[in-house]
Amino acid sequence: MEFLNGQTPQHDLTYNDVFMVPSRSSVASRLDVDLRTPDQVGTTIPIVVANMTAVAGRRMAETVARRGGLAILPQDVKVEALEETITEVKSAHPVYETPVTVGPEEPVAAVLALLGKRAHRAAVVVEDGRPVGLVTERDCLEVDRFSTVADVMRRDLLTLPVGIDLDEAFDVLESKHVGLAPVVDDGRLAGVLTRRGILRSAIYTPALDPQGRLMVGAAVGINGDVAGRAERLLADGVDVIVVDTAHGHQDRMLDALTAAVRARDAHAERSGRRIPVTAGNVVSAEGARDLAAAGADIIKVGVGPGAMCTTRMMTGVGRPQFSAVLECAAAAKECGAHVWADGGVKYPRDVALGLAAGAASIMIGSWFAGTYESPGDLVRDADGRSYKESFGMASARAVRARTKEQSAFARARSALFEEGISSSRMYLDPEASGVEDLLDRIVSGVRSSFTYAGAATVGEFHSRAVVGLQSAAGYDEGRPRATSW
Ligand SMILES: NC(=O)C1=CN([C@@H]2O[C@H](COP(=O)(O)OP(=O)(O)OC[C@H]3O[C@@H](n4cnc5c(N)ncnc54)[C@H](OP(=O)(O)O)[C@@H]3O)[C@@H](O)[C@H]2O)C=CC1
Ligand SMILES: Nc1nc2c(ncn2[C@@H]2O[C@H](COP(=O)(O)O)[C@@H](O)[C@H]2O)c(=O)[nH]1
């Protein structure tokens, strides 16, 4: 990356402080852009879902991996629960979506609660593993709440055979005017295909492990038995280990990272596969170098930009994210390591700018909390708008959950150091309520950024991006106006 006209910034920069200018390009089409990440993880789009309890769970992990990204499961979850999630993600189909399933005798009220769990907003009615009907929200309206699924379900079910050619499946759905159909394998439910999902499968390449299963990562903290937890997660088949703490440039982190790297190396010797280790968070070149020297393949960068994060207000510590990523990415590169830009992403432009600053992938938390796939329940406010509740991983709420097994005194002491919001509402965008809708926007924006820069790959974008500095008025000029001035 270079600054426009050789400018040298006089202060640190946020994503809002910068813009990119187009350069002469020989990349003829946005579809010629390859968004595979250079960090050796194997992701085909540069998006990582942040390890936040309100964001990264099973549904988020499988949905994002199916489109080429990766979710990191949070460290606050019991290892047994994490293992269950990893198994579920690994057994999910790389192309067919996982359906919501209900039994015919279940009450309609129960179905309504489940429909918000998946963007396709339908439940397949299953009896002995075989699909026998379909229920959508419309079927559940204006029926008394004691009605059962069998009373309202549609029985004229269109099914598709497993292995059907996706173009053909699209044509079948189109000709029958249906958006979704269960896929059956010898009569048993194998997944669902939607018209949108089929189109997406033509554009995205799933992030798969060497056994062809969807990828998923998991985080470990810096306290407790780091090596033991890392070993279990590696044995379960995680594709990335993230050693994560607020202040990543501390001795305890370096010890934890060393333990995780040792566990990884032992696993590599046994399995023949070297799993990348990510560590953070830092915002200085020195921090990045120390983590790389301790064995991190990827450095997680960002202190304070997160939407749930109060660190800068509480401590005055942090660093505007664009400059933090720029400096850490340059230092990491010298050490043969990579960077993930973590936090503060609200628009596709921020993803593009994080990549321009040198990141291999961009980590997103809160923006994805407001989607069907995040773990929380869908709630409606007084105006009928749908939202999910989110909270920070250093909030009193998260600290209470994380320290559940400690003494009352230790818990009370930990609670003194709150650096995150305990409750926030992340509204679903009615035009983009599923995480895949957000991925579509991000990926189309970023593909376009690349062609403006004349870059066909992330590596080329790193070297070709030309970035200028702008005032608040410059940023404001770029915003669309839904109504007049
Ligand atoms: N990116 C960001 O800006 C931030 C992210 N977070 C996220 O919140 C989650 C919880 O992280 P964390 O609070 O580190 O909890 P952890 O459970 O990972 O523990 C942090 C450990 O580091 C010690 N420590 C020393 N200095 C600090 C410091 N300034 N801030 C925090 N801990 C410190 C703590 O000791 P002791 O408690 O005795 O001081 C404790 O042993 C993580 O997912 C993290 O990424 C949290 C804050 C900022
Ligand atoms: N200081 C805090 N930072 C937090 C907390 N919870 C999460 N985070 C960080 O934010 C990013 C995600 O950023 P977002 O803008 O996409 O939401 C996450 O990866 C953490 O690094 C918190 O409680 N305090």
Ligand SMILES: [K+]
């Ligand atoms: K913030």
